[in-house]
Amino acid sequence: METILVLAHTAPSNDTAAANRATLTKSSLEAVTIGMSLATQLSAKLTIAVLGANAAVEAASLGESGARLLAVSGDAFTDARYTTDAAAAEALCRAAQASIVLVPSSSRFARIAAGVAHRLGGFVDAHITALSGAEGIEATRWFYRQRVEAVVSRDARPWFLLLDSGTQRPFAAAPTSAAAEQIAVEVPATRTTVTGLRAPSQGAQTIRPDAKMLFVAGAGWTKKQADGQVHSGEAAELILGFLSSTSASLGSSKSLTDQGGDGQPVLPFLSHMNQIGQTGATPRHAKGLSTCCHGEEPHVVGWRFIGDRRAISLDPNCGWTRGKADVVYIADAFAVMSKVNALLAAK
Numbered sequence: 001m002e003t004i005l006v007l008a009h010t011a012p013s014n015d016t017a018a019a020n021r022a023t024l025t026k027s028s029l030e031a032v033t034i035g036m037s038l039a040t041q042l043s044a045k046l047t048i049a050v051l052g053a054n055a056a057v058e059a060a061s062l063g064e065s066g067a068r069l070l071a072v073s074g075d076a077f078t079d080a081r082y083t084t085d086a087a088a089a090e091a092l093c094r095a096a097q098a099s100i101v102l103v104p105s106s107s108r109f110a111r112i113a114a115g116v117a118h119r120l121g122g123f124v125d126a127h128i129t130a131l132s133g134a135e136g137i138e139a140t141r142w143f144y145r146q147r148v149e150a151v152v153s154r155d156a157r158p159w160f161l162l163l164d165s166g167t168q169r170p171f172a173a174a175p176t177s178a179a180a181e182q183i184a185v186e187v188p189a190t191r192t193t194v195t196g197l198r199a200p201s202q203g204a205q206t207i208r209p210d211a212k213m214l215f216v217a218g219a220g221w222t223k224k225q226a227d228g229q230v231h232s233g234e235a236a237e238l239i240l241g242f243l244s245s246t247s248a249s250l251g252s253s254k255s256l257t258d259q260g261g262d263g264q265p266v267l268p269f270l271s272h273m274n275q276i277g278q279t280g281a282t283p284r285h286a287k288g289l290s291t292c293c294h295g296e297e298p299h300v301v302g303w304r305f306i307g308d309r310r311a312i313s314l315d316p317n318c319g320w321t322r323g324k325a326d327v328v329y330i331a332d333a334f335a336v337m338s339k340v341n342a343l344l345a346a347k
């Protein structure tokens with residue numbers, strides 16, 4: 001019989017978003033959801049282990065899951081660092097005697113998963129989006145820029161599965177009277193001292209994987225408009241205004257992010273990190289709004305996991321109108337977004 005362990009962690013205690021500090025991350029809560037569902041399907045034993053600041057209290061908030069709860073906390077484990085995180089994860093896996101280890105694919109855990117699997121003589125797979133199975137476990141992941149979906153199964157144990165975020169409903173954590181077992185971990189010798197966390201301020205950070213909505217800017221924003229002029233300053237104001245009222249994540253077409261290198265007008269807050277598509281990202285958001293973008297296939301393939309797709313384009317023959325969006329507004333995005341921003345401001 002399988003023994004399933006969900007490894008979860010809290011956000012660093014110096015996270016720039018105050019509300020996140022020392023609480024379970026969204027991707028950890030998604031891993032709890034998938035762990036509970038798999039344990040039910042396999043009639044398997046479920047353990048959930050929390051690592052990080054406030055770990056015991058946060059583990060207790062998962063009492064409703066019915067799982068055995070483990071925690072590792074202490075100054076050495078508050079912030080991400082390979083040596084201490086790997087030692088803690090190894091100790092938790094051994095305490096749980098896990099055959100299946102479900103790991104949220106955060107930057108903190110993605111870098112230790114393979115090392116910990118190796119220490120335990122196990123195997124690791126990444127980018128898992130779904131798990132199912134009654135007899136054996138079937139893990140689903142995408143290949144070839146999300147064009148091919150594969151189902152993977154393995155006999156090797158322990159089997160570590162790094163779960164992509166945005167694929168499950170996060171477990172609703174709530175305070176309970178459950179008590180987590182504290183697992184003692186010998187702090188290994190460290191060469192790295194964590195002195196703090198540096199991240200762009202919330203206003204400057206435009207890539208927000210956990211946002212409900214994706215807003216995509218295309219090259220049209222910096223093209224000559226009906227009056228023969230370029231209005232990139234106004235474009236920047238409209239885009240940033242919309243992002244600040246909605247906290248949407250900002251994506252871009254390749255053409256727009258490439259423009260900086262071509263010496264054309266650019267939107268300074270965009271980089272290649274924002275690019276969506278075949279050579280960019282494939283984020284997961286409930287809704288997406290594309291503006292001034294043509295909707296060509298190499299771009300739209302990055303929208304694979306966007307739920308409701310809408311586009312604003314002047315071109316009635318653009319790719320979006322050819323079946324790639326649910327709703328297309330054939331309109332001037334400057335006029336539409338200025339009206340939308342005014343309505344949002346009035347709210």
Ligand SMILES: Cc1cc2nc3c(=O)[nH]c(=O)nc-3n(C[C@H](O)[C@H](O)[C@H](O)COP(=O)(O)OP(=O)(O)OC[C@H]3O[C@@H](n4cnc5c(N)ncnc54)[C@H](O)[C@@H]3O)c2cc1C
Binds near residue numbers: 218221252279297
């Ligand atoms: C190998 C390869 C990989 C690629 N990978 C990617 C990728 O990962 N991501 C990606 O995005 N592209 C990628 N591309 C490029 C892709 O094929 C397109 O060239 C690109 O997506 C076009 O960007 P765009 O629609 O913003 O620009 P354009 O094609 O220039 O379209 C601009 C649009 O804005 C509209 N517009 C202008 N003004 C307004 C206005 N006021 N209101 C409303 N609409 C307006 C125009 O009508 C036009 O439809 C790749 C191409 C190749 C060959």
